[in-house]
Amino acid sequence: MSYLELSGLQKRYGNSVAVDDVSLAVEQGESVALLGPSGCGKTTTLRMLAGLIEPNRGTMTLDGSEITQLPAHKRNMGYVFQSYALFPHLSVARNIAFGLEERGVGRAEIAKRVEEALALVRLAGMEQRRPKELSGGQQQRVALARALVIQPSVLLLDESLSNLDAKLRDAMRHEIRSIQRSLGITTLLVTHDQVEALTMCDRIAVMHRGRIAQIGSAEDIYERPATRFVAEFVGRANVLPIQRDAQGRAAVWGQAVPVEAAANADLFVRPQRMRIVPASEPTGDGMARLTGRVLRSVFVGDHVEVLVEGAGGQLTVEMPSGMAAPTEGGEVAVVWPRAESRVFAREAP
């Protein structure tokens, strides 16, 4: 049995279902991301785990004992809120001490552990400040220290980085990841930012419409998406409608492609896995190929996006910058390894 197990969790609000059926097993010390667009039920799941929302159905167990009915204040979960939710009427030190005071820890012990927690998040010397006197990043660290100091069974991070600017977010990502690793604390992280999920977690659960669409390592999710939604949500993909040509083979833009011919399906290929070669170059072994005309190429800093148009659609190829960009309007061939092709059925509207 895993350290933390969610099984068949469901939460309804009237007629709408926020979380439909979520089951998840997390090992001790593991870091798992719940990744998905807003409204997919990820925050609701996290709140049910913390005891802030009562599920309509399903169970949660922690370290072998069931916690489904346990009130929030008895669950020992460290929750870092998106808004940080620091206590505005208390100093930084008192904010961090709050959970220890509620546990009846002695004064000397509290002082010692608050000091350690502040050192851990590199905020030593800020003890007497009020939350409103701190920057966003500092408030975030106080919230983290406050959640960690109680030595929680599980650390729950709810979009904790989304209110920070891009640069700070990068730094905090690595900082939180290394704290999480060094303490070996089991962590569940909710985010809509795939980079956050990919860089901060051992495993990722992609959520869609109140269910887990796929769970796996970052590589699994990215390279082997299990559903059309996962393929579209994580990373970028060219979505090319598959037709059948006169011989009944699968075709895109009227050109045969080496994939299983399925009715009502689309071909997915990542833009970075495609290359542009001269139209005259023959197709290599194990490669798929489409020819088209270069519509535009756009320099985006670390790569160049080339938009290629064929009969009946467009696709994007990402080329490393520094390579000679193909001339606009020129005929080119787009090639990719066959193994990079993925076919997903079109969803019923």
Add this chain to the structure above:
Amino acid sequence: MTGAGRVLSGFAALVYALILAPIVVVVMLAFSADNFILFPPSGYSLRWFNQLASNGPLLTALWLSVRIAAVVTLLSLAIGVPAALALAKGRFAGKEALSGFFLAPLLLPTLITGLALLLFFSPLKLTATLPGLVLGHMTVTVPFVIRMMTTALANLPDDIEAAAATLGASPWRVVRRVTLPLATPGLIACACLSFLLSFDETVISLFIAGPRASTLPVEMVRYVEGRTDPLIAALSVVLIVATLVVVLVVERLVGVARAVGK
């Protein structure tokens, strides 16, 4: 300043002048040296303030009003704050209906409340008693406190209470350590306004006050029915000053609480 701005400012000044003008008249009359109300006064003196200091019935009524307002405030907070907590935080059937029920007295003309209380209190021998007047005033202040505190509690920052719960605070501890401290500015404002509402309450008091127990507003109404001297103007100035002091103190306290709180 643009032309439109000047016109609007002028308009605002005019409205304020109209609102404040009667107060100026009252203040001038309070320092009148005349025997009866004459505007503008033919001379100025402090004689009406001296008269006031030796007017037994008015001073008795003032003292009664202060005592009633204090008791009303304490009881209204004692009942209203827990009710507001339950309405703002609790999850139970009939919550919406209860909210509506508690607010209903605010919509009812106090004239009707006063008449109903008179009919209801008479057989109970509560008219013209301190408990009767306190209960009467509480029909106004309790709904008011519930209303104000429900709003104040609903406006607390997101997730602060949830954060306290995840840190191990039981629901009661959350209220004590987080909810109430953060609602302190609202509590202070609420207490002061309750006091003023009760102190100022005239219509209900007119119905249930009697010669044995008469509040200040009632006594003032009776006084001006029979006399036309500037004594009431002097009393009004005293009340204006007292109210201003209360407002300043509240502003100060709430300001301090805000500074500490947010």
